Amino acid sequence: MTTVYDFKARGIDGKDIDLKQYQGKVLLIVNTASECGFTPQYKGLEAVYEQFAGKGVEVLGFPCNQFGAQEPGSNADIGHFCEANYGVTFPLFDKIDVNGDAAHPLFKHLKSEAPGLMGTEAIKWNFTKFLVRKDGRVYKRYAPQTEPMELVKDIEKLLTE
Known part of the structure; x- marks a missing residue:
């Protein structure tokens, strides 16, 4: 069986x-963008990260420019923007599709x-979220408009599994 632990990705710093x-952590994986109406969710993602990082949760942000070209910057631009504007300390990755x-x-x-809804696999917009169990299996997908703090109960549930 394939799990998220079978994959590699390039960090925002260019390192694989x-x-x-x-492995063994609950993951919240999100496709992000710096110029989106949902961009303020970075604040909520960071709050979730700060609340749960010491309890075995990681938030992983994957910038993407596929929706309205709302992530036009370089990796350096993205990293600086997220840190300066939202205090992001959770891991960010290379811009991807x-x-x-x-x-x-x-x-x-x-x-x-x-x-997603009606069985469609395509991601509809920035800030689609995936919650992953400690064993690397995907638990659930959340819509872009779902605020990160709305996932707290599900995160707590997965921490006790």
Whole structure:
């Protein structure tokens, strides 16, 4: 069985990251953008990270420019923006595609394991969220408009599994 721990991704600093390093943790994986109406959710994502990081939760942000070209900057621009404007300390990754032929393999996996409404796999917009169990299996997909703090009960549930 494939889990999220079977994938690698490039960090925002350009270094390869083996997602196996997160094994045994609950993961909140999000496709992000700096110029989106949902961008203020960075604050909520950071709050979730701060509340749960010491309890075995990681928030992983994957910038994406596929929706309205709302993530036009370089990795350095994105990292600076997130830190300066929202105090982001959770891991950010290299800008990727989440849909289409060039979609990152991790997101292909996430979408197939947790399809959206009516079974569609495509991600509709920035700040789609995936919650992943400690064993690396996808638990649930959340819509862009779902605020990060609305996931707290599900995160707490997964921490006790």
